[in-house]
Amino acid sequence: MKNYRYHIHLHLLAPVLSQAAGGHAHGLDTAALHDSNDEAGVPSLPGSLIRGNLRHAWKYFADILENNTPAEVSPITRTHITQWLGDKSGDQYDSPQRAQLHFSPYWRAQSKVSATGILHRIQIDSDTGSVKPSALQVIETPFAAGEKITFSGYIDTALDPEQAEFLYHWLNKGLRYLPAVGALKGIGFGRIKDVDIDYAEIQIQAQTVFKPRQAAFGICIKPQSEFCIAQHHIRDNNFATQDFIPGGVIKGILAQQVGKEGPRKHEYPQLAKHFDQLRITHAFANCETRKQRPIATPLSLVTIKTAEKYKVYDLALHSQAGLIDRQAPAFAPDWKGEQAQLIAEHCQQAMPPARNIQVRTAINRQDTGFSTLGNARDEALFSMETIQPEGYHWLANVDCHQIPAADRDLVIEQLQQLFSQGLYGLGKTKSFATVECLPEPCKPTASHALLHEQRVIISLQSAALLLPEIGAIPATNARQQLHEQYHKNWLQLSASSLKLSHFYATQTLTGSAYLQKRFWFDKAYNPQLLTQAGSVFVFDIVDVDTAQEKLQNWLTHGLPQLDGREDWQTNPYIANNGYGEIAVNLKRHWQQQPGEAWHELS
Known part of the structure; x- marks a missing residue:
């Protein structure tokens, strides 16, 4: 398997329009999309637009060729389309169907803006046949009508050489089949004049x-x-x-x-x-x-x-x-x-x-087959x-x-x-x-040494699942119960070598139908209570040798799970996924104390 990049040039006839979201210039109803990563604001087509049009064309081909293909011809199938472009999760576990093809986010115009004018459209009243009141639309036009504009982008993928050539064949067919792209295709916008495609292995x-x-x-x-x-x-x-x-x-x-x-x-x-x-x-x-x-x-x-x-x-x-x-x-x-x-x-x-x-916006699909209606x-x-x-x-x-x-x-x-x-x-x-x-x-x-002035201060650098028994903590006025749960759980994690003195922490509930289907399918649904990054826990040292060993292990590997569920398939919040990372005894905890300015309230 090799990495390939397909360079694609779409030669279109202006006017061309892919609508931009957000605020527009004063007086504009419809503004053209510009590459947000470019200071010059080059007019562009979004990669998602190209992907959607290709899906539409390929599904049309697959429906036609499904039962009407000679044995010697290798047709595109629904399986190819799902592999290349992905699809929404469909099984009982919400397993994703990810795409093999990765489209550049913006397909940029290679020509300089030649027009800064506007076009006007009106809506006709279906009952009277005359202009509908208050239905004037003002449209931005970066290019003059009839001008040939090239929009260029790329598609990256990892395929075997034979599959790469097969994809090249159907990219040509799919893009050349399209009559136009973008908004207002029905009145002559975005007509495709020609398509150039080449591909090579990524070095x-x-x-x-x-x-x-x-x-x-x-x-x-x-x-x-x-x-x-x-x-x-x-x-x-x-x-x-x-x-x-x-x-x-x-x-x-x-x-x-x-x-x-x-x-x-x-x-x-x-x-x-x-x-x-x-x-x-x-x-x-x-x-x-x-x-x-x-x-x-x-x-x-x-x-x-x-x-x-x-x-x-x-x-x-x-x-x-x-x-x-x-x-x-x-x-x-x-x-x-x-x-x-x-x-x-x-x-x-x-x-x-x-x-x-x-x-x-999502696009309408018919209930049967892979063909799409194509409207929002x-x-x-x-x-x-x-x-x-x-x-x-x-x-x-x-x-x-x-x-x-x-x-x-x-x-x-x-x-x-x-x-x-x-x-x-x-x-x-x-x-x-x-x-x-x-x-x-x-x-x-x-940071100071792991054991400094007979204190240990742990600062979470990423969220951690420190409160698996969510039912033991009331939703409000739970200061005492929260301290008891943290105290018990830290004793368990540290093998009774660290005793919790106090803490500064926040928590957040996390859960969804997706998490239930993907990770918690083997048990009744309950949300999880994560202790958020930045939470600070202060401990007294009970057993120096054991505490030293535990702290070094946590710094190297992250915090373990209290319930022992270290399998990513049933628990996404494990240390190997980046959760439970800690810092120990940051110097700022000592250096930035208020000193004599502090007045404790009794």
Whole structure:
């Protein structure tokens, strides 16, 4: 199997229109889409538009050729279409049917904008045959009517040579069959004049394969286009993105290639054999000029307002409420823009990347067959928040300690080779990202020794499943029960070597029909209660030797599961997917104490 890129040039006759969402220039009803990653704002067609039109054409071919094909001809089938373009989850476990083809997000016009004018359309009243009142539409036209415009994009995939040639054949047929693309096709917009396609094997720039001094190394991920890693959402038609890339997402992309059902598992046999033992942490964003992995904002940090500016303090070593310089300190839920920016600087965090909003709609399909009606489905509009990655990279660590020593070096070598080919299909936009392997793990800011001044302070760097017994905690006024559950669970994790003194933590419920079908199908449905990143737990040391051993193990491998469910197929919140990562005894907990300014409330 090899990686291929198909370069495609669509030669269209203007006017051409793919509508942009969001705010428009004053007086415009319909604006043309422009590449949001380009400062010049080049008119573009979205890759999803090309994908949808290809699906439409190919399904038409498959329906016709299903029972009308000579034996010597190899027709396109519904199976090919599902493999190439994917489909919605269909089985009882909601197993995804991911696409093999990855379309460039924007197919950009290769000609300069030759017209900045507008077109007008009116609607005719069906009863009177005259112009319908208040039905004038003003349309942006970047190109003059009749002008030949070339829109260029690419499709990446991994196929065998014979399959690559078969795909080339049907790409030509599918795109040449299309009469037009974009909006307003019925009145002559976006007519396809010609199509040029060529393809070649992607030449991977070889990275130096190194043997890390430890059984771990860092990776630097650079998405090449906007992407969306959806948060847990309340509404089905709005997807907000997270700032980080979960380790489970990175492993999922790799698993598509070398997992148990991966098409390339025979090329990387040792990696495929030990894949489940591989741990990848969440990838956190930072400016491209910084190679340090930022820390999660500790929830023990507070701010107070002075005469000229805000000051930041850390209350991790204080177990009771109090005042700082006779002011009530502001915790994370109360921070405004200036305070949040100050805290980000203290935690070596970059300012959040810019965001964009994409608006899409589902397309109507007939109940039988694969043919589509092609029009927008009623009440199926949805929006997707995306991250603009320019100027940022995402840093994560790869831990191979659990892999047997006899195979570990070979697994690391194969893993680095696979990373050198990049990550395809990142997030909901199916973006491509390059990956640079770093010889050392990305370490957070400075920390004291694991046991410092007879205290241990653990700060969660990613969410952790520390409260599996959700029924034991009331929904409100549960301070005592929450402390008891955390105390009991930390005693279990630490083999009674650490006694919880106090904590600063937040929790969130997570659950859905999707999680039930994919991961919790073997039991009755209950949401899970995750302790969020940034939560801080302060401990007294009971057994020095055992505590030292446990803390070192947690730093290296992440927190284990209290109920022993370490299988990703039944529990997505395991350490190997990036959850339960910790930092121990960050120096800021001691350095940023309020000192004499602190006045404890009795």
